[in-house]
Amino acid sequence: MNTEILAVGTELLLGDIVNTNAQYLAREMAAMGFSVLHQSVVGDNPGRLKEAVEMALSRSDILITTGGLGPTDDDITRETIAEVLGLELELDNEALKSVEEYFKRTGRVMSEVNKKQVMLPHGCYVLKNDWGTAPGCIVEKDGKTVIMLPGPPREMKPLFEKRAKPYLEKYCDGVIKSVTLREFGIPESKVQEMLSDLMQGANPTLAPYAKSGEVLLRVTARAENAEKALEMCRPLVEEVKKRLGDSIYGENVSSLEEVVVRKLQEKHLKVSFAESCTGGYVAKRLTDIPGSSEVFECGVVTYANRIKHQLIGVKNETLAEYGAVSSQTAEQMSKGVRELSGADIGVGITGIAGPGGGTPKKPVGLVYISVCDSEHCYTKRFILGHGSSEGEREHIRYLAASNALDMVRRLIDGLPIE
Amino acid sequence: MNTEILAVGTELLLGDIVNTNAQYLAREMAAMGFSVLHQSVVGDNPGRLKEAVEMALSRSDILITTGGLGPTDDDITRETIAEVLGLELELDNEALKSVEEYFKRTGRVMSEVNKKQVMLPHGCYVLKNDWGTAPGCIVEKDGKTVIMLPGPPREMKPLFEKRAKPYLEKYCDGVIKSVTLREFGIPESKVQEMLSDLMQGANPTLAPYAKSGEVLLRVTARAENAEKALEMCRPLVEEVKKRLGDSIYGENVSSLEEVVVRKLQEKHLKVSFAESCTGGYVAKRLTDIPGSSEVFECGVVTYANRIKHQLIGVKNETLAEYGAVSSQTAEQMSKGVRELSGADIGVGITGIAGPGGGTPKKPVGLVYISVCDSEHCYTKRFILGHGSSEGEREHIRYLAASNALDMVRRLIDGLPIE
Numbered sequence: 128m129n130t131e132i133l134a135v136g137t138e139l140l141l142g143d144i145v146n147t148n149a150q151y152l153a154r155e156m157a158a159m160g161f162s163v164l165h166q167s168v169v170g171d172n173p174g175r176l177k178e179a180v181e182m183a184l185s186r187s188d189i190l191i192t193t194g195g196l197g198p199t200d201d202d203i204t205r206e207t208i209a210e211v212l213g214l215e216l217e218l219d220n221e222a223l224k225s226v227e228e229y230f231k232r233t234g235r236v237m238s239e240v241n242k243k244q245v246m247l248p249h250g251c252y253v254l255k256n257d258w259g260t261a262p263g264c265i266v267e268k269d270g271k272t273v274i275m276l277p278g279p280p281r282e283m284k285p286l287f288e289k290r291a292k293p294y295l296e297k298y299c300d301g302v303i304k305s306v307t308l309r310e311f312g313i314p315e316s317k318v319q320e321m322l323s324d325l326m327q328g329a330n331p332t333l334a335p336y337a338k339s340g341e342v343l344l345r346v347t348a349r350a351e352n353a354e355k356a357l358e359m360c361r362p363l364v365e366e367v368k369k370r371l372g373d374s375i376y377g378e379n380v381s382s383l384e385e386v387v388v389r390k391l392q393e394k395h396l397k398v399s400f401a402e403s404c405t406g407g408y409v410a411k412r413l414t415d416i417p418g419s420s421e422v423f424e425c426g427v428v429t430y431a432n433r434i435k436h437q438l439i440g441v442k443n444e445t446l447a448e449y450g451a452v453s454s455q456t457a458e459q460m461s462k463g464v465r466e467l468s469g470a471d472i473g474v475g476i477t478g479i480a481g482p483g484g485g486t487p488k489k490p491v492g493l494v495y496i497s498v499c500d501s502e503h504c505y506t507k508r509f510i511l512g513h514g515s516s517e518g519e520r521e522h523i524r525y526l527a528a529s530n531a532l533d534m535v536r537r538l539i540d541g542l543p544i545e
Numbered sequence: 546m547n548t549e550i551l552a553v554g555t556e557l558l559l560g561d562i563v564n565t566n567a568q569y570l571a572r573e574m575a576a577m578g579f580s581v582l583h584q585s586v587v588g589d590n591p592g593r594l595k596e597a598v599e600m601a602l603s604r605s606d607i608l609i610t611t612g613g614l615g616p617t618d619d620d621i622t623r624e625t626i627a628e629v630l631g632l633e634l635e636l637d638n639e640a641l642k643s644v645e646e647y648f649k650r651t652g653r654v655m656s657e658v659n660k661k662q663v664m665l666p667h668g669c670y671v672l673k674n675d676w677g678t679a680p681g682c683i684v685e686k687d688g689k690t691v692i693m694l695p696g697p698p699r700e701m702k703p704l705f706e707k708r709a710k711p712y713l714e715k716y717c718d719g720v721i722k723s724v725t726l727r728e729f730g731i732p733e734s735k736v737q738e739m740l741s742d743l744m745q746g747a748n749p750t751l752a753p754y755a756k757s758g759e760v761l762l763r764v765t766a767r768a769e770n771a772e773k774a775l776e777m778c779r780p781l782v783e784e785v786k787k788r789l790g791d792s793i794y795g796e797n798v799s800s801l802e803e804v805v806v807r808k809l810q811e812k813h814l815k816v817s818f819a820e821s822c823t824g825g826y827v828a829k830r831l832t833d834i835p836g837s838s839e840v841f842e843c844g845v846v847t848y849a850n851r852i853k854h855q856l857i858g859v860k861n862e863t864l865a866e867y868g869a870v871s872s873q874t875a876e877q878m879s880k881g882v883r884e885l886s887g888a889d890i891g892v893g894i895t896g897i898a899g900p901g902g903g904t905p906k907k908p909v910g911l912v913y914i915s916v917c918d919s920e921h922c923y924t925k926r927f928i929l930g931h932g933s934s935e936g937e938r939e940h941i942r943y944l945a946a947s948n949a950l951d952m953v954r955r956l957i958d959g960l961p962i963e
Binding site: 138139140141142143144145146147149150151152153154155156157163164165166167168169170172175179233281334336400402405406407408409410411413414415417418419420423424425426427428429430431433434438467468469480481482483520521524 | 557558559560561562563564565567568569570571572573574575581582583584585586587588590593597754756763818820823824825826827828829831832833835836837838841842843844845846847848849851852856885886887898899900901931936938939940942
């Protein structure tokens, strides 16, 4: 069934926010086997919204809208869609009760205008919103299905996942299942080359997605049930793993930091970081993961040389002779923070994130990372970044943090750190 | 002039990537005074692309496309638009030379398929691409303007900024200028209420955008030149500032962390952080800002109680009697890290970011933040989060970091920290 995603909101047309909702819904719908053929955005303008809805209903089976369900005069999605479909809006008592409960639960006072949000098209299926005040709804008429979701992603996502998705399942013929593999260390173009013959299949399919120095590889199959679909994925998953080897860091995992936390938990190991150019980014990413407190002892952000010396014992002579950005300093940082904290693994990161501070000998993007445990110490030199000025500092810092996490993963698993 | 942005790419319809190009172009075009009334996305499908182009040309004066300019068979934007406009594609020798140079410069070999990229519509204005291989172009016909840009943001942005924008200036009648104010501390709904009468104007306009606990307020005016437009903004800017008082943290600034770094630089002050629940997030955000090394002494992430005691001298009795998440611990953290580092300002943050670890007395979202200098120490208690499970840990950590940065700002400026 052909699907169309329509976002309603002048803030999108003005470029004030990015339409991440469209991506989320497109991916979710594709994974369920629906073809998304159009995405569009219109503002809070009744005439143009009406045209867009009519157009969508003329060419698609399912229309999903996001936004325009709020309580203000600018919120016109409900009214406009009801008008196009020739339906009356009615106060939905169930929805009203649930909004009242939401206000009570969050300790806020419900105002009269919020009642507008529970005026829903006659005969619709209400999507109860436990994450905000605007309920969504699904309307079916003349063989078309319209799903209205609120705009804020924090409400839209759970509302889709928990309420709309189960409803849509009746339209799915067969089940689509995916296995994702995540790879770090081999450049995207090389991965493409190594796997190009595997990307020709129709069921299962293999698709690569590069992002921030990593490649996500998704193997997808369609079958009569979930078990069978996953079974069909298996041989392709194994072949990809075989070809890419230990640069595959996980299957169905969300991130390098998640994998590092889980591995540390399994082996009852603790880690500590001494960060210079990443300025706390590694600690931040590790502690994004719930449960990281079990494995994370201590992080120090030693921006100043004095602190590098005083806190984690980097020798003043080393700083003077080799500089703060050197393999020698990185090594002393990893050993120093390990000793200071009593952790099993110490990590030291020092480099030049830019935009200033680079020299011909030590350019922006130069980063040294050192990891050590009681027996080994590995220190690597990197030149990071893509050489453009756009977002370069963030990119270098992110890649440095990723490489540090990957070196910890390799140390834990006894994999080569060359 | 009405503008429409059309992105071409199946990867967008599958939700593999987010359409950040649309946001960038929408913002740029709006700032130049063009009305963007539609954004849409279609896949690499000739029939649907043709329909989308025809539709756009029927309702808009300017069509900007992104994507589909590459060398493969999937790249069909040039052909399709030329067909709709009734123009022939021709090999453009200038463009060919420039692509050849690009390959030489980046040390790569140009293949025969790359020649496809320089087949451009007859009579077009070529947008030379110094950042990649696919040139863009502008075609004018029958009063309509079509601008074709490549898909990768790293090429699209400079190509638009440096090549297409100067071309478009001939269409601008008058100039649009904006002043942005950023506010932290007053909830969005309250800000709306306090400013609602000011949001009715047409020129200048005032528009609020809420994001992650902050409100961005944009004042925009159109006039014959930039100076006059900014002058027209001024009274409204001042009125907003008067009403929201010291919760306005900056004018035309990008973030709280940027303001804090600039204020510290101006006053030659240094800051240090002791973070528990934020796990390095405050240090990370501060060091996102180039130049932060001048003002940032040292950060410690003291996840474990032992480290809180050993490294920054939080008393074991305090931890035992009041717990790690308490105003007493926060205060000793801020004082301890200030002493350890010798910084002018110390900050301590301790709390429960969840999802686990909460109790009825100390729920998830409870955070204590303490800031101190040589004379004062202020400690505040917060209950953060929006009460949903989606993204809650990230949200709590982000808000805790924002509040810490805001308390530092207030301490520097001698503003009340109640």
